[in-house]
Amino acid sequence: MTLSFQSLGLSEARVQELEQLGFTTPTPIQVQAIPELLKGRDMVAQSQTGTGKTAAFSLPMLESIDLKNPAVQAIILTPTRELASQVNDAIRDFNSDRRLGILTVCGGQSMDRQIRRLQRGTQIVVGTPGRVIDLLDRGDLKLDQINWVVLDEADEMLSMGFIDDVKKILKKTPSNRQTACFSATMPKQICDLVNQFLKSPVTVTIKQERVAPARIEQRVYMVPRGCPKIRALQPILALEDPEAALIFVRTRRSAAELTTHLQSAGYSVDEYHGDLSQSQRERLLQRFRQGQVRWVVATDIAARGLHVDHLSHVINYDLPDQAESYIHRIGRTGRAGNTGIAISLIQPLDRRKLNLIERKVRQKIEVSRIPSRSQIEARHLEKLQDKLREALAGERMASFLPVVRDLSEEYDPQAIAAATLQMLYDQTQPSWAALDFETPMVERPKVNKRRSSRSSKREEPQKPVIQNPSR
Known part of the structure; x- marks a missing residue:
């Protein structure tokens, strides 16, 4: 009833x-x-x-x-x-x-x-x-x-x-x-x-048997040992390409540093924390709701009261200490009948926190590796194909057909289509194109100099002992 x-x-x-x-x-x-x-x-x-x-x-x-x-x-x-x-x-x-x-x-x-x-x-x-x-x-x-x-x-x-x-x-x-x-x-x-x-x-x-029903998809990415977390985040952002995201960090300083780094990489992002004045917060919130800023980096406390209906992603750059805080964070997406994605970056030491969260939400969350360039390029091409299908179904396509007919007298139609896609791809290629995927994300293990010194002495050939012939 x-x-x-x-x-x-x-x-x-x-x-x-x-x-x-x-x-x-x-x-x-x-x-x-x-x-x-x-x-x-x-x-x-x-x-x-x-x-x-x-x-x-x-x-x-x-x-x-x-x-x-x-x-x-x-x-x-x-x-x-x-x-x-x-x-x-x-x-x-x-x-x-x-x-x-x-x-x-x-x-x-x-x-x-x-x-x-x-x-x-x-x-x-x-x-x-x-x-x-x-x-x-x-x-x-x-x-x-x-x-x-x-x-x-x-x-x-x-x-x-x-x-x-x-x-x-x-x-x-x-x-x-x-x-x-x-x-x-x-x-x-x-x-x-x-x-x-x-x-x-x-x-x-009010108990939530599963904090993330079908409308919220939870993903976890493992940051390799020794890899700077910011370097691991950018390929994830490139793969996901969130329309509107709230990125949670632990401290105000982290919010400022991460925002500066992402802005320098060409992303539409701003920071939201307790050091901002009330007028600054209100202006940022208005810009975020209007889509003028796509991503906001925020601390937990500042983000209380920051609600955006069209939020597509919640990203836990820093995993919270309590499972309840995790639930509170990801509940900001997937509202009003919309779907949402919750992403968490974890390091090897965060395994215990992840286990506690999984028990709390009664759900096993798959841990993935940081996306590769080929994965990102494949995702980007998929989106281009979707846009192309929309264009083919649209009415404006007819105005471009004369151009295609003229070019077809000189070039193969498939070559024309491929060149057009290449132009569109190059124009929409985001900041991830400049990322360094060649250098491994794992730093070389540090060598214990003291131990190395002792071992080198042991391995050094021993000088022959010359006994005193008078003895």
Whole structure:
């Protein structure tokens, strides 16, 4: 039996708004969370990104907001500005009543403007812990009438060092508040926070039997021992030729270095990490969504809130430490009914991590060797053939037939076609043409000089011993 939003206990007006937005069938997290939250219960929900958790907590929250009261009644804490902005936009979509005030408070934006909005009246605040603390300390944000607190992406707030700020904020809210904690993973510190601040919470867990169903294809490439990882990545990019890719690295420095290297090789790529200003992030995200930038190199924390529907590839340049993080990463592709490809680069020491990931996703992932020039050339020719078939089926082909007839008087038609393909191949040949495939990707093993020195002495012919004839 297929459940509806109305069967979950939402008001008829709310259901009608959802239907106008095209939402008719709730997701599993919404089915489990919405009825319990409507009952006023605290909740701990473990669910990956893309499962509809924003609607799971915001829809019950909207049902309880008193529009006649201009005071802040609900606060949603997020780890990043981008996620705060997305949650704000989602809540606005779910609500058409202009009397509802929703405000995003985070760094990189004018605090004076945020203060003026608070003074005019705002019922829902979505913000990052740092800016919320600043406004609390100034006395411009008051939480004495808070009924709702939501911790969104709690594990990432822990990773970013916000856990103490979160505790400080929770202590300033009324004890009779309703609290919901949403997190992709549940490390010990999050469990401790739940035990300290939530009252008999109901637990909701959305298990994904296989993180990558048919819509996500997972591939793993082994980087040869001693080979620079960047050298192994470029043939992979040349073979895959992603339309839109998110490349995950471990640190900001790695993001900057990898981006610079790929840009110098002629690729359309940019970096996305915590050192960028808010305006820089927004401009890059806009360019990425419009296809002006094909690939983005990002850290895990910065990428929270970076969602692109047309993402064709997720590439783990650095494999994450936790299997849950791997699941969270690759879940960014294969959305909205599209297919997606998840690629991971591993080194021999990463075998254990890969085993943990395979157990988590309950799937064996084949490990391949770095693509060769012949493989890349073959793939490129396949794409040219596909383009040629499209052209043959198109209407514009007729305008070029007179040219072919003229050339046919002097050249063989097959030769004309081959020359045309060669021209097209040369024009579209990407940066991999300049890659060095001749030099082996494996460095020669280093020689232990000390051991070599001793062995050479042993192998050196011994001088004859001349005995003293007087003895």
